[in-house]
Amino acid sequence: MNGDRKAISKAISLVENREEGYEDLLAALYPRTGRAFIIGVTGPPGTGKSTLVDQMVRLFRAQNLQVAVIAIDPTSPVSGGAILGDRVRMLDHALDQGVYIRSMASRGDEGGLSRGAKNSVRILDAAGNDIVIVETVGTGQAEVEIVKVADVIVVVLMPELGDEIQAIKAGLMEIGDIFVVNKSDLPGADRVIYDIDAILSEKHSGWKQIAMAVSSKTGKGLGALVESLKDYRNLQNSNATLAQRKERLKEEVIEAAVFSLAQTARKSISSDPELESLLERVGKRELDPEGAARLLSGEHARRLAANEVQREEK
């Protein structure tokens, strides 16, 4: 809580790997959280998110704010490790005690990214950071997850995106609060801003999505981005967003409960003596896989339902 980097790193590892004692640590830290502003930065591959985050860190540091960055990398499905985990990034900030940078692998399991990232963000929050930036490649699943973690979502785009990236962009339009057209020194930037402007809409709690041209290279537009983030923060501290935050917390608690229950269920089902004979029947095509699954989960489901009935009777 005094910002010791070694302690922070150790705490994040503990929570990330759900090692023994991580629950107690989170419980102990939780009362100290709620002060940091969590900025999610996402976008298609190649739009220059890391460089933009570097520049944002620079500006926040110039305002004497304490900043932490969590970079979530695409996971290797087999080894489960972060591919970019060992990349040497942001060397400029390496010696700055006011900046903490951490790479983290996205996980394959449900809610894995959001739980791991969310709890790591809480550690960085309790450690006294003013700003926590969570950076992730925005394609598919990761988009959904970052919404659960961050207070504000910055979507990074650039001119000259291919067709497939355009499709990814469409998905990002729905989650973004601020759209940054990065590399705005490239031709076509005006056109992209124009296109995005046309589809911006009023989001939750009175915030209207905005788009701005930025060049991480020349620094153009970076000041405006930081100002917009401040505007968002001020709005967020108003009462209007409280209901939304409460709803998100509720969803988090339900998800975590379901997740831990699903793990127990997996253990129980994997060791079910009926499993092998059902699989044999599936092998002979007497039974389909979904049917086998229904037979396996039936008994457990009945018990959960019975639990509910009992509660109602109380």
Added chain:
Amino acid sequence: MNGDRKAISKAISLVENREEGYEDLLAALYPRTGRAFIIGVTGPPGTGKSTLVDQMVRLFRAQNLQVAVIAIDPTSPVSGGAILGDRVRMLDHALDQGVYIRSMASRGDEGGLSRGAKNSVRILDAAGNDIVIVETVGTGQAEVEIVKVADVIVVVLMPELGDEIQAIKAGLMEIGDIFVVNKSDLPGADRVIYDIDAILSEKHSGWKQIAMAVSSKTGKGLGALVESLKDYRNLQNSNATLAQRKERLKEEVIEAAVFSLAQTARKSISSDPELESLLERVGKRELDPEGAARLLSGEHARRLAANEVQREEK
């Protein structure tokens, strides 16, 4: 089962949306499955997967094989619909009765992509297709999922990939059976092939990963790709891969059982009368979200465990 397109489309929609009766449909079709060869095609955005799939379809059709394509598109996290759903693609094949093409959205829920896609593949298998191609953008979660669906994985790369794409590539190296360097008319193709060749390794059941240069534009290398797929198929029909397939089926059944149980658990937990008071305590920071989740799932978990003990006593 006689290949009627309207019936196939209706069946896939039924299964995709888990509408009433989908379980019976899957159970009825399952005995007719197991004949089709499922080819997964994945790779970073912009590598020309769709054009390559078009060309593959053309070659398979020339061999008088019946082909179906499922294109899995990045999902819009809010609306849940497929972003590319309405794209007009493969107009060449639109009038060919031997080709069925379907767009599908990837889902946010655990195992959503693999279950939806897997069951749709089964419908297309039962409908008499010789080849089913499942095409998906390979970034993050989608990579993991396609391994569960396809018999063989074709990873599509191209020269001149940026740094971030290189990282995604690293993840794809582990899951690919055949690597296609597409757009091999571009400069740098030889270099990419050379780099990949250096890290190819022996995969499961004696298959060594291979890399080949292809140009969807000029048609170069397409014949070799189709030949390699045939080689893979022949290997797959040998006994060596049976154990692997059995393991995959087991994992599918367990996952489906856990998934359906998790859904029941979510319902039960969401309507738990304790939920609101726990959330209030979390709001006051007397309790952390994970702690609240543990209190919620505790009773259910105890019952699942009790179930296991009972079984052991039997």
